[in-house]
Amino acid sequence: MRFGAFIPQGWRFDLVGIDPAEQWARMHGVAAQLDDGPWESLWVYDHFHTTPVPSGEATHEAWTLMAAFAASTSRVRLGQMCTCMGYRNPAYLAKVAATVDIVSGGRAEMGIGGGWYEHEWRAYGYGFPDIPDRLRMLREGVDIMSQAWRTGTATLNGRYYQVDGAIVQPQPLQDGGIPLWIAGGGEKVTLKLAAQVASYTNFTGSLDEFDHKNAVLIEHCRALGRDDSEITRSSNFNTIVAATEAEAEQRLAGVIERLRPHVGDERAARIEAEYRASDAFGTPTQIVAKLAERAEHGLGYAIHYFPEAAYDRSGLELFASEVIPALR
Template sequence: MRFGTFLPQGWRFDLVDVDPADHWTTMRTLAEKADAAAWESAWVYDHFHTTPVPSQEATHEAWSLMSAFAASTSRIRLGQMCTCMGYRNPAYLAKVAATVDHVSGGRLEMGIGGGWYEHEWRAYGYGFPEVPDRLRMLREGVEIMHQAWTTGSATLDGRHYQVDGAIVQPRPVQPGGIPLWVAGGGEKVTLKIAAKYAQYTNFSGTLETFDRKAAVLRQHCADLGRDADEITMSGNFNTIVGATEAEARDRLAAVKARLLPHLGQERADAAEQEYLTSAAFGTPEQIVERLAERGRHGLAYSIHYFPELAYDTSGWELFEREVIPALS
């Protein structure tokens, strides 16, 4: 199994006790630590407002961070989970991503999806199209990026996007273009887009849900004449690890206490429950067992969000020492 880690950027209230003047230093230091450790990739979220409630707390923009991390690391791969197609013109985004790929020396991953956070969409003046339109935007945008990265230009007269010879030079460093992670488990459209274009998928949920979506993906690949094994299946996990179950619960209590003033009791209770039911909550041995089971069902890449990372790296380091070697 391969492993990625999310870095704090504020979106999930994970920088609230850090002075804003120290945010970049905190994020850069963690990126450098990940670069020197066992993680294959480091990730951020493409969001502008905090979740599950918008607030005045900081949320740093994903693609600005991509460029900054590209320049301040040397080995680790860099991605967003996932870029919202509707937030940027896809030809412009293809150009930005190609430049970041050069800055990084060919270490960029492109996570892409249809988007879901309505408050952000409307606040930034993007409207909030119905789901079918957001998925058509995703399909058209992915086609534009694919053209741009493989040929150096893109032309498409679509319903949502029109580009006519948009030049994207230089093309990405990586042969064939930047690897595409098509995120989301929509079975009729999203997974069909993934079957055509993606090198990676990203969907989570119960094991039964994972199995069903994996089967749908394989069928779409068969319909297109593509080998499904060319696509790596990944998932994201909310992660709190302790040497003992009691320590893991103590860590969770500290996370909940930090979230409570910002989320209120009901949402903080819901966040607590999400961690308690996560496959990546508990001792290293428990997490290894659960992830190994996912691996037997086809999960090949797991990406882990540690809510305490900006304040305490000891759980992150414990995961590196005991979980990653057991499953890599």
């Protein structure tokens, strides 16, 4: 199994109480630890407003961070889970991503999806198209980016995007362009698009739900004549790890108390339950067992969100020293 980790960037109230002038140092500190450790990749979210409720707390922009990490790390790969297709013109996005790939020495990934956070869509003036329209936008955008990275130009007279000889030079350093991660479990469009173009998928849920989505992906691959083993399956995990179960509970209590003033008691209770149900909550031994079971069902890449990382990186260290070696 391969491993990545998210950088705290504020979206999930994970920079609360840290002076904005100090937040980059905290983010970069996590990135440097990942770069020096056994992790394959670092990740950011592509959002503008905090979740599950919008607030005035900081949320740092994803592709600006991609450029910053490209220049300030040396080994770890750089991804977003996931870039929202509707937030940027796809020819422009292809250009931005190609520049990040060059600055990083060929370490960029492209996590891409249709988007879902209605509040920020409307607040930023993007409207909020229906799901079918967002997914068609995703399909057209992926076509434009793929053209640009393969050939250096892109042309498409689409329903949502029109580009005419858009030049994307220099092209990415990676042969064939930047790897595409198609994020989401939509069975008719998203997983079919993944079967067509993705190097990676990203969908979550229970083990039964994972198995179902995986089966749908395999059927799409068969219909297209593609070997599904060419596509690595990934999932994201809320992660709190500690040497003992009691310490894991203490860590979780601290996370929830930090969130409670911002999200309220009801949402805090739901978030707490989600953490407890995560396959990455508990001791290293417990987490290894649960992730090993996921691997038996086809999971090849686990991406972990550590809610404490901006304040305490000991969980990252424990995971890197005891969980990753047991599964890698």
